[in-house]
Amino acid sequence: MVSTKIGTFLRDIKFEHSIFALPFAYMGAILVPGLPTWWQIVWITVAMVGARTLAMSLNRLIDRNIDALNIRTRERALPTGLISVREVLVYGLLSLVVFMIAVFQLAPLCRYLWPVVIIPFVVYPYTKRFTWLSHFVLGFNYSLVPLGAWVAITNRIDLAPAVLGLAAALWLAGFDIIYSCQDVEVDQAQGLFSIPANFGIRTGLSLTRLLHLLTVLLLVLTGVLLELGLLYYAGVVVAAAFLYYENSLVKPHDFSRLNLAFFTMNGLFSTVLFLFTLADVLLIL
Template identity: 50%
Template sequence: MTSALTKIKIFLEMIRFEHTLFALPYAYLGAFLASGGVPSFRDFIFITLAMVGARTAAMSLNRLIDRHIDALNPRTRNRALPRGLIKVSEVYIYTVLSLLLFFWAAANLKPLALKLLPLALFVLVIYSYTKRFTWACHLVLGLALSFAPLGSFVGIEGAIPRPAYFLAAGVLFWVAGFDIIYALQDAEFDRQQGLYSIPSRFGIEKALKIARGFHFLTIIFFLLAGIGFGLGFFYYFGVIATAALLLYEHWLVKPTDLSRVNTAFNNVNMIISVLMFGVTVIDLLI
């Protein structure tokens, strides 16, 4: 029993399970908007299970697909798979179980959710290969996480209203921007290994400018989403606060000093995600 629990702990650490907080609040945000208030308990549970299943499967596949690259990278060589702390076969089992959870949850939402599930799976899988052929990999990751709010509309309404696409676009560029910042750490390694990323292609200084541009688009699309959904003061306060947090994130990371990349990547973005969910709920319920 202890060994099994230890393996589960290693697995959860390997896939950075706590980073589910990046996407889950946006799924809940979409659920509240789709419901026009508090979603039913049933919808809330199955949206949660679908998100956990999808994100866990995606991260498991990413670790499996990239395990040989991770073994070469000084930053990632201590991850569980390169170190042999967990077997490849065990990660495959967890991946299959996560996919089954994803399928089961989608099947318990609106029929359109199950019909569109293959598209979501395609994006989740292809992302892990994109660094091998395109520097637009950050945008593909953003697309994958943008399915969080869209998936809630699909699962609860069975349709996607136009403003939801603005919200999804905001999430897409938010994720792409912070993923560029995170990738700054591997710019030199990626160049040496022939891997693609915006930092390795354009250099650190230009990459930061592109990330700033993406985050500017994030704010624009969040504002458009607010207008489209007819949201009010609290939502727009959250968008302004998000803009301030993004400015702080970019202040933390400089071309000559990448020591605070993890603070910018982890702490600031988790706050943004929870903040946007919180202000939207307040706006809908008050």
Template identity: 40%
Template sequence: MSFAKNLATVCRMIKIEHSVFALPFAYMGAFLAAGGWPGLYNMVVLTVAMVAVRSFAMAFNRYADLDIDRENPRTQKRELVTGELSTRFTLVFIGGTALVFVVACGLMNSLCLKLSPVALVMAASYSFCKRFTYWCHFVLGTVLGFAPVAGWICVEPVISLPSVLLFCGVTLWVAGFDLLYASQDADFDRKRGLHSIPARLGIPAALGISTLSHAAAAAFFLLAGWAAGLGGIYFTVAALMGVTLMAEHLLVKPDDMSRVNVAFFTMNGVISVVLFVATAVDLAVGSW
């Protein structure tokens, strides 16, 4: 199998299109730190770093979960399970994306470079969390929650209040939709001895915690806008996105998981992109 074909297959394995979840929040952090356009250089190295670390995390997760994916009917067509990708190629890909991430962080500033090993360890650690804690969804949320902080320190190497509030919002936002996604595997996780809130508390309770997480996330997004001094454009859009988050929960019922992918990908992908666009427009209008 050629390298190009392997690369195309690995892009399917890591669901490269799901970069839409975290990348816009990294851009939000960069734009807020700069008070507008952060410069082409910062945007390029930030994009490379974010795509690299997310690719690293997804490939590592697929490798670490290979034994589980072989048993779960929902995941038996994944590329490592079917043999479309070899474990050797996947390990090389994991090492390569880790190296690209570290180099990209080094091209940002010294703080980003120093924090890059911590980011890699955190990105990899999620893969093992469901083996021992029911709160694995919030661990995943924390990993993606660092996206706006990363964007901020790429431009200005300090930890700021707006980036911390965005971290809280993204953490709860991701945990909320991961709870929806994990509800599909509640029965399998329970039988396999894996830990998740749907398996431990049941799907109705998981959906309730997901709703509360999203309500809190919407509040943190509004607070982040206030801390950053954003205006009416951002707050109007953020409020509408909060309503959208709540509407998401009308799509998924404890006895009907058929529309999880619509809630998981389509609606949540829209939310991250729209919040970033609202931030960029608000900053641009405010500078006129």
């Protein structure tokens, strides 16, 4: 029974989507001068998974009433009663404990900065109730992924990982805008805010293309700041091609390929970018 509940919870928070963030965490780690230890990689992974699980637990809890009124989300575990509020609270608390254990295995500065990671998790779900900037608040969460991994190893904050974090933030904000296009009518009916709901789907998709262009430019700037090699830039080119294709899949009146754009292309984008970065770093060493 317990295993069934846990399985339901993990499916509900789309645990497998950790792949979107983990490559950026690993990039932040391997771009530190000299390679991180395996233990550092392990604890960064544990911290990332714990943090994301906590964030999704809070998101599902805070949005459960909104989800119940949306055809796309009303079959989620909380609105249907497959799991209870209490159970999600327990899973979220356990995720926080896992995250904190990992934090204390990493650089000392992490022990002071961890609230900067956690507080936006609570803030983000509420922002869609009063501002269309919610996409960028979610992006801010992702900006901390590579920067946090860098801090976890170096015990300091530097410009290059902050630029990489900004690239991750704009990438995430862009594809969150794409994803929100399918909920325009529901958001408008419930008085919720998003860029597509407030300014139109066409405007939202145009803004996404701009954000993804800026993402690519910031990735190039990251390479310049860290004096990376040709393999890294080749990875940026391939990643940019995935972003271009992602944006071509969704039209203002055609969302039939949205899942391909959202899940497949974004997973490929972050994974390929990390693999090329790793190859470049290993070649330099």
